[in-house]
Structure formats: structure tokens, C-alpha cells
Amino acid sequence: MTTKLEPNYDQAGLVAAIIQDVATNQVLMLAYMNEEAYRLTLERGETYFWSRSRGKLWHKGETSGNIQYIVDISIDCDLDALLIRVNPAGPACHTGNITCFYRSISN
Secondary structure, three states: OOOOOOOOOOOOOOOOEEEEEEEOEEEEEEEOOOHHHHHHHHOEEEEEEEOOOOOOEEEOOOOOOOOEEEEEEEOOOOOEEEEEEEEEEOOOOOOOOOOOOOOOOOO
16 A cells, blocks of 8 residues: 655745656756645646746746656655656756756856
């Protein structure tokens, strides 16, 4: 029997979601999900997030076409962070870079 694990949302009602390319293991982005985004992600098999800056739900790739197709989802030991492995249909970053983590702070 498997137990369905639910995220522990923070005071703002959000949980961190780390998005990773299943083929390359490259971390693509970090975003946040509220309960609705998490539910839609599970139901539809594509990533949905809560935009903290715009204060609204968004479907990754809705305008760019760079949809992220879910392969699997893991949750950390404290139930407050998700690791979502995806097959991306294009770059994750709004700048056009494959990953949002393209700038190095130190060498």
C-alpha cells in the first residue's frame, strides 16, 4: 500500500518546485506551486506554477510552447520541496536559455 504524500505549504500557501530535465539531469528552474497549481500538475501531466510577482496561476509553455511534460515527482523528507523531472519541449528560462541557472557567481 502506498501513502499519498501532500506538500506542506508555507505561510503564503506555496511549496518550492525544482524542475529537472530527466534526460540530462540538469536543473532547469525553481518555481512555486500553490494547491491549485499542484493539483493541475498532477491531473494534466504538465507543470503549473503560482507566479509570486504577478499573483496568478501560470502554465509553463502556455505562451512560449516550451511545455514541461512530467515524468515523475518526488517530495523531500520535510514535505516542503518538490523535485519534478520533466521532458521539456524547449528552454525553461524566459531569456531563451535552456536553464534559468546559466550565470556563475564564482569560478
